[in-house]
Amino acid sequence: MATTTSRRRPTVSRPLLRRRARLLPVLPAVLLLLVFLAGPVLWAFHASFTNAALTGRNARSPGWVGLENYQRLFTDPVLPLSLALTVVFVAGSAIVGQNLLGLAIAILMRRARRPVAAVVGTAVVAAWVLPEIVAAFAAYAYFSRDGTLNQVLGSVGLGQPDWLYSFPMVAIMLANIWRGTAFSMLVYRAAIDDVPGEVTEAALMDGASGWQRLAYVTLPMIRGSIATNLMLITLQTLAVFTLIWVMTAGGPANASTTLPVLAYQEAFKFGDIGYGTAVASVLILIGLVFGAAYVRLLREPKQ
Amino acid sequence: MCISPRLGARSQKGQQPLIEWSIMRPRAFKITSLLAAAAIALTACSPAAPQAETKTLKVVYQKTDSFSALDSLFQSAKQEFEAAHQGVTVALEPVQANDDDYGTKLALALRSPSTAPDVFYEDTFKVRSDVDAGYLLKLDSHLEGWKDWEKFEEGAKAAGLGDDGGTYAVPLGTDTRAIWYNKKVLTAAGVSVPWEPRTWQDILDTARKIKASNPAVVPFNMYAGKATGEGTVMQSFYELLYGTGAELYDADAQRWVLGSQGFTDSLAFLKTLYDEKLAVSPAEALDANVWKKVFGEWLPQGKMAATVEGSYTPSFWQKGGSYEWPEYGQDMGVTAFPTQNGQAPGGVSMSGGWTLAVGAGTNDPQLAFDFLATALNQKNSLAFDIASSQIAVRKDVAADAAYQGANPFVKDVSKLVAVTHYRPATADYPRISAAVQEATEAVITGAKSPAQAAAEYDTAVKGIVGDAKTVVK
Numbered sequence: 001m002a003t004t005t006s007r008r009r010p011t012v013s014r015p016l017l018r019r020r021a022r023l024l025p026v027l028p029a030v031l032l033l034l035v036f037l038a039g040p041v042l043w044a045f046h047a048s049f050t051n052a053a054l055t056g057r058n059a060r061s062p063g064w065v066g067l068e069n070y071q072r073l074f075t076d077p078v079l080p081l082s083l084a085l086t087v088v089f090v091a092g093s094a095i096v097g098q099n100l101l102g103l104a105i106a107i108l109m110r111r112a113r114r115p116v117a118a119v120v121g122t123a124v125v126a127a128w129v130l131p132e133i134v135a136a137f138a139a140y141a142y143f144s145r146d147g148t149l150n151q152v153l154g155s156v157g158l159g160q161p162d163w164l165y166s167f168p169m170v171a172i173m174l175a176n177i178w179r180g181t182a183f184s185m186l187v188y189r190a191a192i193d194d195v196p197g198e199v200t201e202a203a204l205m206d207g208a209s210g211w212q213r214l215a216y217v218t219l220p221m222i223r224g225s226i227a228t229n230l231m232l233i234t235l236q237t238l239a240v241f242t243l244i245w246v247m248t249a250g251g252p253a254n255a256s257t258t259l260p261v262l263a264y265q266e267a268f269k270f271g272d273i274g275y276g277t278a279v280a281s282v283l284i285l286i287g288l289v290f291g292a293a294y295v296r297l298l299r300e301p302k303q
Numbered sequence: 304m305c306i307s308p309r310l311g312a313r314s315q316k317g318q319q320p321l322i323e324w325s326i327m328r329p330r331a332f333k334i335t336s337l338l339a340a341a342a343i344a345l346t347a348c349s350p351a352a353p354q355a356e357t358k359t360l361k362v363v364y365q366k367t368d369s370f371s372a373l374d375s376l377f378q379s380a381k382q383e384f385e386a387a388h389q390g391v392t393v394a395l396e397p398v399q400a401n402d403d404d405y406g407t408k409l410a411l412a413l414r415s416p417s418t419a420p421d422v423f424y425e426d427t428f429k430v431r432s433d434v435d436a437g438y439l440l441k442l443d444s445h446l447e448g449w450k451d452w453e454k455f456e457e458g459a460k461a462a463g464l465g466d467d468g469g470t471y472a473v474p475l476g477t478d479t480r481a482i483w484y485n486k487k488v489l490t491a492a493g494v495s496v497p498w499e500p501r502t503w504q505d506i507l508d509t510a511r512k513i514k515a516s517n518p519a520v521v522p523f524n525m526y527a528g529k530a531t532g533e534g535t536v537m538q539s540f541y542e543l544l545y546g547t548g549a550e551l552y553d554a555d556a557q558r559w560v561l562g563s564q565g566f567t568d569s570l571a572f573l574k575t576l577y578d579e580k581l582a583v584s585p586a587e588a589l590d591a592n593v594w595k596k597v598f599g600e601w602l603p604q605g606k607m608a609a610t611v612e613g614s615y616t617p618s619f620w621q622k623g624g625s626y627e628w629p630e631y632g633q634d635m636g637v638t639a640f641p642t643q644n645g646q647a648p649g650g651v652s653m654s655g656g657w658t659l660a661v662g663a664g665t666n667d668p669q670l671a672f673d674f675l676a677t678a679l680n681q682k683n684s685l686a687f688d689i690a691s692s693q694i695a696v697r698k699d700v701a702a703d704a705a706y707q708g709a710n711p712f713v714k715d716v717s718k719l720v721a722v723t724h725y726r727p728a729t730a731d732y733p734r735i736s737a738a739v740q741e742a743t744e745a746v747i748t749g750a751k752s753p754a755q756a757a758a759e760y761d762t763a764v765k766g767i768v769g770d771a772k773t774v775v776k
Contacts, residue, residue, distance in 0.1 A: 165585070
């Protein structure tokens, strides 16, 4: 085998070959990613330049329309609204909500008594364990007009607004925080457990208060986990669809139409696959920007 | 997933050379071997070749917790068909979804020959655009040899026509829309029954009277907003629009009508209903499940006086329906929706209905058509029309005593066929319909005035079909 190799490609050195051979085990993973991830993304990107449709003449023979879908998209009055709602949803429910709440619970759980920590942990993780559709229905039942929340509010004599109608964004953001906090909590618990006790003790000896220890010791030491967690929950929240679709279906009057909901409506409700995939491509680009930002955050040299 | 013994065997054999090649030769070869591996995996995944002896017909249709009549029809047709055709298996694949989602799911299945059904349940207003898309098989040659075809009403046959004049689908039944009112609630408010409003003003007068006598009752509900989808236009807005003398689409000129006074008036009527709280609250109207409450709670419990709904309404209340209500025959009344000022023809209705169609890519067109014919024979059509309160499209079903006596309202709603309208079945229609729904939503939530919403609708339509395909009337 080796002789054949050296005869055919004398310039390739053995260590290089070995390095290449070492890549073999990842081939199946790369193949799967190419087929099931890169494939659909490229297909969607390609479709966004056509007038592909679910029905009608364009379903039979979709034609290349160049940038027409994007021109239409950027003059569509729904796009700025949808972009703003997406940003509010991601910033409010992921970056602030899930992230800070998850961190707070993780820190508090270290100080809590064991039974309390166990109960809180189970309650938080329960929402994460539920399949998305089940969680979405539970949230719908909770926030709907005759739902649990309004029954509780009514029993203590408070007003009973129609959450899904009057405050759709608040409702879906709270629902997303409820559902996703467990993930941040688990990541931060693992990260904080890894902070060496001696470092914290040293800070304690130096007279640092609890807040100071958190701000100057714990947080800098788990910086990597924070960035990883932020990246994962941001991308996850960008793509949230089922929760919103079940709770408000994007309404009322587009007041909760985030980009995934908009893409679905265009592609599947109106059968305009080309336009729907253009929306999806914009969503992918936004995800890329966020992803790149966090990767940068991860790579910056530690102080 | 596609785990077959073949896949396992090949990849074991393929593994050894794959490694050797990659070590021996660099990139180019690695890629080819990758592709080869992918090809092997993919071929192993493709469905097994059909065996010669047994044939399978795939049938796709809709089934929900409140709509199982079609499932019963296909179950019975399957038995009948399999008994008559040895070696043929009918694979029933009901889709549990609402109309919108069923349409999407069906269209996605039809896109690829490997998932396309042989026979399927198709909404009349999608027939033309799906013919355009090449999803439907032309049935003309099969219909010639089918003696039952002449038993179908001529008007109903039109529902299955494509743009080329050929027939691509066979109707199951049709429907009309009317005002359904609870006699007890009206009588309690001092309104004499039978109630026959002649104008829009009559509706408002009566609704205000009911509201004054009992504020807890919803006097007159009409759907609005995007949540109720086609229900918003079919059971509400179009009754208004077509009663003003305006229309949505000029079929002769093939142009969409913009800027009509009738459009603004119709929106203004909805605004009055919702502003004066004569209909349900906007929040309730924008819940996609509002119709379930109308049928299941408000009308039977006397909390709603009247609503506009389809001729299939009794199917929910009759025995075996999802909201059984034994007294509905005495308690409810039905009347035509009036025109704006009582102008001729004195009433308005909208019709839709569903058909059965054969997939263009079916392997055995004759067998698929034979199954369609079995499903739509007199016996099955009769059972289906009774169970789902459809208006019969077969003359021999319409003449059947069991059909005529199926519910107390068959005669009243069948009469409305004379004043009914159909939706423009073009490929752009779903988007236009969504623009109409959006206009109603903007008006009832107070986001826009009727004139603003109508202007916005005009802009939206121009954006969808282009200026050239619109006309201002």
